[in-house]
Amino acid sequence: METGSGDICTLPEGCISHVISLTSPVDSCRSAAVCTTFRSAAVSDTVWERFLPPDYPSILSRAVNPVEYSSKKELFFRICETILIDDGNMSFSLEKSSGATCYMLSARQLFIVWGGTPHYWTWHPLPDSRFSEVAELVNVCWLEIRGKIESRVLTPKTTYAAYLIFKVEQNSRGLGLLNQETTVKLGAQVSKHTVNVRPIVAEARRRFRRPLRVWGARSTVEAHADTEENRIAVRAPQARADGWMEMEMGEFYNDEGEDGEVEMSFMEVKGGHWKSGLIVQGIEIRPKK
Structure with missing residues (x-):
């Protein structure tokens, strides 16, 4: 009534x-x-x-x-x-349940070491990417990707996570032989993780205990389950509904949005071996559920 x-x-x-x-x-x-x-x-x-x-x-x-x-x-x-905003180099959305802001930085918005050198990275469109072009790894021994976003554009009093959005070509080379390291930093908050974009390769290598020849080493280096690297917890990627993969890089709490810049990095620089076949769409920053 x-x-x-x-x-x-x-x-x-x-x-x-x-x-x-x-x-x-x-x-x-x-x-x-x-x-x-x-x-x-x-x-x-x-x-x-x-x-x-x-x-x-x-x-x-x-x-x-x-x-x-x-x-x-x-x-x-x-x-x-x-x-799409900023000439199509960034995307914006709201989380439907809470209204919290979500952003994705396109590959063009990221700092990719040697990203401007065609011998190492190429740029081209993909039909299922929300951006006009993606970055594809041709061949590098030093893999380093960084991004940043102002915390003030994110919703206050919200826990966020950053995700690398990517694909791996079937004929990729070198990815998964060693783990990668991710870092997400906001002010005094630092979230670090060990990840692997190609865990099936890492698992096969451990199973057959194949040696990995590392650049600059005097002899073949065994990189298998007996090493400290493979005894720690390693994050694996998750499939997305849009056909891409995502890797959680780390999380942070956006208190009042006044802590400055959120800095994010994805790196594999210790092994020195050559890698190819990683396709990067961008880094997404969204509330963590």
Whole structure:
């Protein structure tokens, strides 16, 4: 019922809108089922303005294609689907359940050692990439990829993680023989992990105990399960619904968004052996669930 002195639905719609705006996008959608007053309040611009990031006008002005919308609720769900910004070199979206901001830096936005040398890296389009081009590793012995993003553009009071988004060619060479190291840093927070983009290669090498010849060494170096490197926990990549793989690089807590830059790195520089076949789409920064 919508009548009676104790009925919450008799409150002014503006009051109800204010209360709903203090919840979450999910709760707002659920509240629409309470009564007609709640339904009207739950779709109001007053509510959905609160779920949009404070700098959303600036973000929309950087969009590659204009974002059209008739209400703030429509805008919210429109940008939950990812939009390209900054000349297509970065993507932006909102997490649907919380409204937290998510970004992906394209490969062009990253610092890749020797990335501008065609003998080592090539750049080309892929149909299933959200960006116009990806970076493909041709041949390097020093693999180093770095990225950074301002913490102020991320949602405060939120735990984030950074993910390397990539593929590995079937005829890749050298990847997986040694593990890689990732670091994510924000202020005093430092998250480091040992990862392997090609764990099937690492497992085969351990099983057959094949020796690995390391550049600069006087003799063949055994790199198998008996070494310290292979006794530690190694993170493996996960498949994504979009056909790519992702590797969690590390996490951080974005307190007030005032700690400066989030610095991220992915490296394999110790072995000195040659590697090829890694395709990098970018680094995604999103709330960790």
